[in-house]
Amino acid sequence: MPVKIETKPALLIVDVQRDFCPGGMLAVAKGDRIIPALNGYCELFRKKNRPIFFSRDWHPQETSHFEAFGGAWPVHCVMGSKGAEFHPALKVPEVATIISKGMNPSRDDYSAFDGVDDSGTPFPELLRRLDVDTIYIGGLATDYCVKESALAALRQGFSVTLLEDAVRGVDLKPGDSSKAIAEMKTTGAKTTNLSTIDLG
Numbered sequence: 001m002p003v004k005i006e007t008k009p010a011l012l013i014v015d016v017q018r019d020f021c022p023g024g025m026l027a028v029a030k031g032d033r034i035i036p037a038l039n040g041y042c043e044l045f046r047k048k049n050r051p052i053f054f055s056r057d058w059h060p061q062e063t064s065h066f067e068a069f070g071g072a073w074p075v076h077c078v079m080g081s082k083g084a085e086f087h088p089a090l091k092v093p094e095v096a097t098i099i100s101k102g103m104n105p106s107r108d109d110y111s112a113f114d115g116v117d118d119s120g121t122p123f124p125e126l127l128r129r130l131d132v133d134t135i136y137i138g139g140l141a142t143d144y145c146v147k148e149s150a151l152a153a154l155r156q157g158f159s160v161t162l163l164e165d166a167v168r169g170v171d172l173k174p175g176d177s178s179k180a181i182a183e184m185k186t187t188g189a190k191t192t193n194l195s196t197i198d199l200g
Helices: 031-047 123-129 142-155 176-187
Strands: 009-014 052-057 097-101 134-140 159-168 190-192
Touching: 009 031, 009 142, 031 052, 031 134, 031 159, 052 123, 052 142, 097 123, 134 142, 142 159, 142 176, 159 176, 176 190
Parallel strands: 009 052, 009 134, 052 097, 134 159, 159 190
Antiparallel strands: none
């Protein structure tokens, strides 16, 4: 049975940046393989004039997020660096809004809901201005920023649908991504893929 998009949906593509793809500083194995599906979703939402958002890590040189300053991760996605760029195969529509997160040097900011647009407007405020009630989410990584963004959306009263064919996980521990998907579903997220989504 096709999954029909609700009346006020938005697409959120999380952190498909060079540093999170093969060859990057914090690469997700085969992370670039989800890009064709993500491009497909972008085209579907663009044709229907639905809001499209791309989140990105946008870290300062010194942040508690990085190992050198007490964090868990190697340096990645530093503001203005090549590694912070979106993957070149990702087709970012001109109508898309870019959400930057991780700019506060004392916070991790895994969730896109901690981010802001170029004018400094918080992501949740942007969604409410557009009367968005449902978020379709894909990107990197399933077990970190995708999960945290989905859970934050659910906590704030949005419906969430995970794009199962457009996410890929880190799996620091085997099974982390499967556990993340299970947690999202248990918390209320639905799932779909490019062959079953129906824009009406």
